[in-house]
Amino acid sequence: MAKYNPLKDYRWIYMLLIIAVSWPLLFPIGLPVPVSKSTRMAFDTIEKLPSGSLVAVSSVLSGGNWPDLGPPEMALVQHLFKKKMKIVFIGCVDETPTIRESTLLPRINKYDAQIGVDYVNLGFIAGAPDVAEAAFATSLRKVLTVDFRGKPLDELPIMKGVNTLADFKLVIHIGMAEDPVRQYYTPFKIPLIVGVYGMMGPHYIPYLEAGQLSGMIVGLRGAAEYEYLVGFVGEGLMGSDALSITHLLVAICIIAGNLAFLYTTRGGAKKEGTK
């Protein structure tokens, strides 16, 4: 039977990770959250829009990606409601309308906005993201006949005169950025803000630098920055301390692993040399 080697048992690292997350939740540190350029751009874009502008919020929000995409969408939507914008919600996956109704909208301060007049949840459009977004952008009235509650679009004051994406002043997409750049920005040249997964933030910097994006919120960190700018405490700011400690843990693990690797390879080379 193999001898138990605690150094090879990685469950100790799992335990460290659990401590790293729970410690800041029990004893908040309150680290400052510097605001990045991409988040500031998104904030300024919405701030400059006149009150009452029609904004489309399309998303791939689902239960699985809620911790990563939920806080950015909540922060952006809270800002839109605060600025009294008219918001049209659309989903690109089947879960989005349900999770918006059950989890997102109940947690937002709507500042007396009325459904059907100031905001509406149009449900989702089936198909690949590119196809669903293209259908929403160009054939809205053909692919959507009723809103998520079942009310015909013709009876909703907010949808009066809205036929294509050209009728909107701003589009916000929560999810990946290539598809909305292709289907929303490129044909219509309407300002596009994206809220993306943390892992995709570095991938989309070229779009930001090329001027195809008017702002980008990157995962929980971006949500924390945005909440700070808007002035409310949401999941972003609540989780930012835990984010810091877990990232520090991963960085320490990488450095420790490499130091151990250097020690073992140098130690092995020395033993070879003595032979």
Next chain:
Amino acid sequence: MIDFTILTTVFLTLCVYTFVYKESAFWRFAEQTFIGLALGYTFVMAIQQIQTVAWVPISTGKNVLFIGAMLLGFSLYTRFSKKHAWISRWPMAILIGIGTGVAMRTVVESQIVAQIAATFLPLVTPDPMKTFNNIAIIIMVACTLFFFTFTRGKGKTSGNVRKLGRYTLMLTFGAAFGGTVLTRMTLYIGRFTYLWAPAQRYYLLGVGALMLVVLAFYEKITPLFQKK
């Protein structure tokens, strides 16, 4: 008074986390529950989409041509028949055609022209750091594209260009890894924030302790349920 809803959410969450310890009956239960719920939900949403997009226009007489779309949609299910599976290629071909066309028509402007245009940065600026960065970006983009296009080749110069392209990509992948860590930790923090909330905390500790005891004695318990 035990809140059944919170008990369910905490129990199911911890069932999934037992996978980190070892694969167990809890994990298998959670896995199959997830699959069943996911497909059930998707099916209901599909019916709703068909009703709102196709059935409502057909039944109100606004657009009866959607009957064709519905027939094509039903024909997707012929893929389960060995004799008639070829019929399902037609609706698939429609989806492929639409998807290809929709992606192709804007990809040139959005991903090729705009990106190349954005690479034409000023080589001389008042800020020395910005000048350095601009020159570095232009060189790195060119080297990366060279690396993709001329993966193999002779010559010291082309080899060095490819090497610089490869180093650029390594730095890119490092940054991508940093972003991946952010996402993974975010997903975990989101779950833990929920579990550690005051309403769930005691359920977490109670259910968690019980499951740990069961897992610890799991290997002793399971042979009792196996046929001899």
Next chain:
Amino acid sequence: MSTFFRSQVPLIIASLLAAFMIVEFFLDWAVLRTISSDIQSWGVVISAFALGLGVVTLTRNNVGIIRRREKNWPYYLWCLIIMFTMIGSGLIGPLGKHPVFLWLYNNAFIHLSSTMYSILAFFITTAAVRAFRARNIDAALVLVSGVFVIMTLAPIGATIWSGIPLIGQWFLDVPNMAGMRGIIIGIGLGVLTLGIRTILGYERAHLAGSGGEK
């Protein structure tokens, strides 16, 4: 004739539709736009039908396992039970609004779904210890860039040393941006190539798996 309907017609359909969608975009004629809208709405309906394929596949698969009493068959039976409970409750009354359906979605599915993804955090941490080694210059570059970006994306980086976010942001804005731009252009060229192959009928991958590969 049989081969024509089985293989050639789907290729022609895909090819013509792709070409039409591109031409419609650039010509910007009202009549073409109307036809394009109709085609896209047909695509949405067909995609909605495709969403139901998983239920049929899973039912066939699981019924076979249960019949043969294979290992862990009670879990597969449970899977079918919960799936049909979800479907049944979702189809009662207004679609997807039944209290049981919403309870299962909000209190079971969302939590299972997000927890499934969250266990990756454990594996990335152990991978950071075990696998992320600077064995050569390439790996060292990935490592250095990775560590600085990790610490930049967390607020604590700026607290530890003000240089960390500066260096990390430089890695993001210069080499990462340049490399990703090259990748984006490469992907764009790849999408274009694949599209041209589809329009010319060379791309047959979508014909596979639906029986009678000829």
